[in-house]
Amino acid sequence: MPELPEVEVTRRGFADRIAGARIESVRVGKPLRWALAVEPGALAGRGVLGVRRRGKYLLVDLDAGLLLMHLGMSGSLRFDTALPAPGTHDHFDLVTSRGTLRLNDPRRFGAVVYVEDEASPLARKLLGGLGMEPLGDGFDFEAFHAGLRRRRAPIKQVLLAGDVVVGVGNIYASEALFLAGIRPTLSAARISRPRALRLHAAVRDILARAVERGGSTLRDFSNVDGQSGYFQLEATVYGRKGEPCRVCATPVRMMRQGQRATYFCPVCQKH
DNA sequence: AAAAGCCCCTGGATGC
DNA sequence: TGCATCCAGGGGCTTT
Missing domain, CATH: 3.20.190.10 (MutM-like, N-terminal)
Incomplete structure (x- = not known):
């Protein structure tokens, strides 16, 4: 959750x-x-x-x-x-x-x-096996890029695995990859330096923004006072299968990667 | 070493 | 209304 x-x-x-x-x-x-x-x-x-x-x-x-x-x-x-x-x-x-x-x-x-x-x-x-914290000063780009280069798995699953960078779950993985314009199936090792830079910034920005908004796209998330965070931050692609991309209006696609749903725009995330 | 699957468990949404 | 099926924010463990 x-x-x-x-x-x-x-x-x-x-x-x-x-x-x-x-x-x-x-x-x-x-x-x-x-x-x-x-x-x-x-x-x-x-x-x-x-x-x-x-x-x-x-x-x-x-x-x-x-x-x-x-x-x-x-x-x-x-x-x-x-x-x-x-x-x-x-x-x-x-x-x-x-x-x-x-x-x-x-x-x-x-x-x-x-x-x-x-x-x-x-x-x-x-x-022990956790990766870098994405918020704060410890999220070094060179270390991030080096972490990606040694993984051939699809970038979506590398983000989820948490051993390069922690905290990116199934929703924010799709969201960050959309923001960075990267296809979720692309092998992490094949991401160019400029695109890795965009992804590094996207991960940080999307998580920081969600924290600022007080928690999330999650339907049933509630804070310690029991207040709901009902769609305080609208998802860009997650959960929007078939709906128009907010940038180019192409229908958002859904696929499965390692038993988890991945959402992406086939036009904005060409490769 | 890395990657892919398999589970743990309950409840809500959907379909017949 | 009732029942079966599918799906869900995670991640450790086992098997390839």
Whole structure:
């Protein structure tokens, strides 16, 4: 569900409010993707230092250890001092002195995992292979281009894989490639330098813009206060199969790449 | 090493 | 209205 912008908007929505809180209790509902990996009661009494993001993971730093949270396809977080009794899909509550952080995740592809530190085997397994952060200063073009050159797979799938650059999900991959004028099937290794420059800028711009708009093209994304982000940012090609391209009016095409839908304009993205 | 498939799970939309 | 089918924002794991 959530791509980088939604995860970042989620983080900003509660990071300052939860920092400095003390954990009072932890409630675990139905199993998520992985087990919490700590006895819930063992977290009571610990302090919350802050919340960082790495790719689509949220890292909740405690005064001892940290929680890795992932929203999967259908997860969302709420943070409030007065939440109703947990519903069917509320599978994790972190009850703190400042409020309760609650994960709602119908499909349960998400996860909350405790690790002692980022060097732990589990943290390394999950975070170790992640690529560059697209927002901020670390998104170096030369490294990006070098990353593309060593991959022969279609550029759409290289963007999605997250080992060159993180945070680009299925919607924003199509959107960024449209913005850059690049055909999603083009082998990443065959992208010329000028076009790689356009893609580098497109990835950054599309994600930054979505963060600014407060989250997204996603129909059922809601922020930590429970407000919906219903089509705050209109998709240019994603989900618009058969509809006219906003630039040239040619019908947008849909195809499948690795079991995921890809949308593109055959004219604006010739190769 | 890289690439391609396979799953995990639930709910909503669509079609008969 | 009822039921079957398809599809969905992710990504780790297994197999080529």
